[in-house]
Amino acid sequence: MPSILFEVKDQIAFITLNRPEKLNAFNREMALLFQQKLDECQHDKNVRCVYITGAGKSFCAGQDLSEVVETDGQEVNKMLREQYNPIVWKIRMMEKPVVGAINGVAAGAGANMALACDVVVATKSSYFTQAFSKIGLVPDSGGTFILPRFIGWQRASALMMLADKIPAEEAEKMGMLYKTFPDEIFVEESIKIAEKLSHMPTRSLALIKHALNFSVSNTFEQQLKIEDVFQQKAVETHDYKEGVKAFLEKRVPEYTGE
Incomplete structure (x- = not known):
């Protein structure tokens, strides 16, 4: 099986991290394939929302340490430059909304990749x-x-x-994510969010995202000018x-994403 599962359905691109036996921890092949799929989403006009989740009972446990156990500092820096930095950059620059559907452990780079998404939701059994x-x-x-920027300097520090495990409901209260859902309805409810976003004015959502990027x-x-x-x-x-036309005509708008 490929380390990344990919499907476009009803204007939503579903990206699933697919190394469940490793808690979806990244190796190089998986990280590069993930970047490729993010690029496809950016350039495919049929994609109006991206939904990222993990296979099995984990979202992503970060880096697969078995791949880096004997690497030196230069190799780790190369990994950041070629794998993780491009992933979070592509998520933040994506001109479409990205839903992070956290279905289990989100650790290390996996946690921070989740935080980079535009709308983050999680199962109640998840933790960061x-x-x-x-x-x-x-x-x-x-x-x-x-x-x-999400939870304040002291808490982040x-x-x-301390590398504490933060349950999803506590993470929600801190401001790390948007909502939690009971595990049994999580997939249904998280996809509803992606479906709603996929029918909204995509260019507007992209501009909102870029405005938030500048705001930090x-x-x-300067922000008023932006x-x-x-x-x-x-x-x-x-x-x-x-x-505007739909509002004046008292009907539901039919957005095209253009």
Whole structure:
């Protein structure tokens, strides 16, 4: 079986990490294939939402340590540059909404990859852990950037140093994710979110995503200018015109993603 399962159905691209015997931990082949599938999603006009989950009872346990047990610092840095950094960058730059459907353990790079998604939902039995310090490493895959902005400096510092396991419901209360669902209805409810996003004005969602990306480093004045620029781009889309027309005609809009 391939390490990444991929299917496009009803304008949703389903990407499933598929090494369940390894808790979907990444090896190089899996990381590069994942990047390839993200690129396909970006360029396929038939894809209007991306849904990422894991096979079996785990989302992703991070890096498969058996692949790096004897590597030196240069090899680890190469791994970051060629595998993990491109993955989280592609997720954040994707001009379509990305749903992270966390169905079990999300550890290390797997946890930070999940946090990079636009809408993160999880089963109540899931948990998150910044496992890096347990083996003498530093959080990567954007974790030191994203996590403090979600939950604050002090909590992020503690979770990264102590490597605590945070149950999904606690993670939701902290602000790490959008919602949790009981395990038995998780797939149904998480796909409903992807379905809703896939029928919304895709260009608007992409501009919202980019505006949020800018907001983490902009001043208030700079962000007002970004909103001005992006709003003008949104006004020029087909879906804006359709949305206004449908509102005035008191009907449900039919968005095309253009």
